[in-house]
Amino acid sequence: MYKTDILISKWFNKKVNDFFKTNLSTRESDIFMFTGIFSALVIFMILFYCVIMPNL
Structure with a gap:
């Protein structure tokens, strides 16, 4: 892992x-x-195809 990945992981963990x-x-x-x-x-894709696309 890169240093930024480790920093983000530690920050999110905290x-x-x-x-x-x-x-x-x-x-x-x-x-x-x-x-x-x-x-x-996944929720965004379901919303996009079921709610947003039919109303365009």
Whole structure:
């Protein structure tokens, strides 16, 4: 991993642990972050094809 990837992972891990009051490892918070990003993309695609496209 590059230095910026490690910095982003540590920053996100700190924010998640502070917000949820948990003690997740960096790897677990990375999985949490990528799962959230993937879920948001899937929801956006469903919204785009079911709501936005038919109304254009």
